[in-house]
Amino acid sequence: MKSEFGLFGLGVMGKSLTRNLANNGFTVSMFNRHIKGLEEHVAINFKNEHTELTNALAFDNLEAFVKSIQTPRKIMLMVNAGKTIDYVIADLLPYLSKGDTLIDGGNSNYKDTKERSLYLKSKYIYFIGVGVSGGEEGALKGPSIMPGGSKETYDAVAPFLEAIAAKDKANLPCCTYIGPEGSGHFVKMVHNGIEYAEMQLLAEVYDILRTNENTPTDIANILESWQPLANSYLLEITIDILRKKEHNEWLVDKIMDKAGNKGTGNWTTIATAELGVPSSLIASALFARYTSFYKSDRVQLNTLYNKQTTKPSITTKDVYDAYQFARIINHHQGIKLIAVASKTFKWHINLSEVARIWTNGCIIRSSFMEELVEVLRETDSILNHSAIVKQVNLLKPKVNNAVAQCVLAEIPIPCISESINFFNGLTTANSPANIIQAQRDYFGAHTYQRIDDETEAFHHTKWIN
Known part of the structure; x- marks a missing residue:
């Protein structure tokens, strides 16, 4: 017997996707490398741990793995982005046949995906770059999937990808054909950029509220009261984080304030500069993470400059309104970046469909994203939509006050403050750029x-x- 689908790489995401495929009735061949003393019998041990994998085929021999899959083969690569993908492709090529398809399910750079697609085409192997969002739980229960490649290649793998994807409110898969080579990974990259800013905005909200002498539990209760109008996956997990205790003390207070990153925020910031699109909240969120990493410098300079943060004269409602305003700007900037890339590279991306597949399964799913599905059917610039215009006009006085009070209280809010700076710049008919051009x-x-x-x-x- 031969399997219907192959999965290469049994890390956290690879394991979850394999189980997801098996739970949806597909027979799967799974492979993980064998490194003596470090990674031994990973595939067979994984198979033995889960009953849904009874019919799965487990391998640590590459040739046997490839030969176990029905032709034309469909093999999904779940390994680290970068050179590792190229090494894996080189290892697989001797065993592949004309017409086989490789699916890169990692967070690869969209430019690399374009190059790999062209290279494999010369070898008569199909290649498709697929963005997968949702983390470990999403990969198991249903992620949001963003495939980019030839339409013919997508159609061949669609039955597998659409079956394992999350479902939207209409029970349609949160997986859609994004466009030609590189477009899927580009959209996933921007997804992660939006995610960076959404996370930073919640961190800033937390900082304002704790400076106003709220405990983590108090802040969790405040955020919970926002859910009926501003719910999102990131809001939900932030509430859980703030309530988590260890030995009767809040765990969040024990976590070192140094935020890492894995590169997609960097790539989004580079792409927005290359394409000339001011996705400034994504850049601000990235640089806020960089700033956080200079912990020893921050401690030293805090003392050197006698930094004294004070309670801001701001209501919880003003914080909420500022948060909502900044989220609108963040989504506008991210979607505008995709729109410009689509036009530049002739990808013809359906922005409403992108928002739709982001309504479930992915990290940035939210009630606002559900609204954007309809908004983006009418415009590719959400700030032009009448409903958004009305909302922004109501929120603008509140964000102005929030930013002013936080500056006076010496609370750093890089993304919230940038949201109003960007908006003021974008809505200024006569800017001071004339002096720059004269210079x-x-x-x-x-x-x-x-x-x-x-x-x-x-x-x-x-x-x-």
């Missing part, structure tokens, strides 16, 4: 356009005689 022309003869010249010609001035 550029002065020292570099970069030229400028004139508002009194309808030909849009470029001019240069000799600024000193």
Whole structure:
């Protein structure tokens, strides 16, 4: 007997996806490398631990693994992004046949995915880059899946991906064809960028509320009261985190305030700069993590400058409104980045469908995301939608006050403050960029356009005689 699907790499996500496939009735071949004394008999031990894997085939021999799968083969790679993917592809190639498909389910850089697709095409092997969001639990119970590659390749693997994906409110799979090579991993990358900012916003909310002398349990109760109007997966887990105690003390108070990252926030920030899109909240969230990592510097400078944080004169309702305002800006920026990339690379991405598959299974799922499914059917710029305009106009005075009070209280809120700075810049008809362009022309003869010249010609001035 041969299996229907192969899964290479039994880390946390690989194991969960294998069980998900088996629970959906597919026969699976699974492979994990064998390293004496470190990783031994991983696949067979995993098979023996779970009854749903009774019919699965377990291997630590690569050739036997590949030969156990029905042709044309469909093999999903769940290994670390980067050079590891290239090494795995090189190891697999001698055993593959014309028309087989490799599926990269890791967080690969979209540019690498494009290159790998072209390379494998020359070997007559199909390749599709698939973003998978949801963590360990999502991978097991149903993740959000973002596939990018040729439509023909997607159609061949769709029965597997759509079966294991989460389901939206209409019971449709949270998996859709994103577009050509690289687009799936690009969308997943931006998903993670939005996630960075959403996490940072909740951290800032926590900081404001604790400075106002609320305990972690108090803050959890406040956040819980927000759920009817602003629920999200990240809000839910933050409530759980704040309530968790260890030896009758809040665990969150014992966690070192140094936030790590695995690279997708960096890539999103690079992409937004390369494409000329101001996704400034994602960048601010990334740099906030970098700042957090300089713990010893922060402790030293706190003493050196006698930093005294004070209670901000701000209501819990104002904090909520500022949080909601900043979330709107974050989603606007992330979606705008996808829209510009889609136009630049001719991917023809359906933004409403992207929002739909983000309504369940993924880390940034939320009630607001459900609203955006309808909003993005009408516009690719959510700040132009009438319902959003009305909401932003109501929230703007509150975020202004919140930012002002936090600055006076010396509470760092990089993402909340950037949300209003970005909005003020985007809604300013006549910006001070004219002085910058004049400066550029002065020292570099970069030229400028004139508002009194309808030909849009470029001019240069000799600024000193």
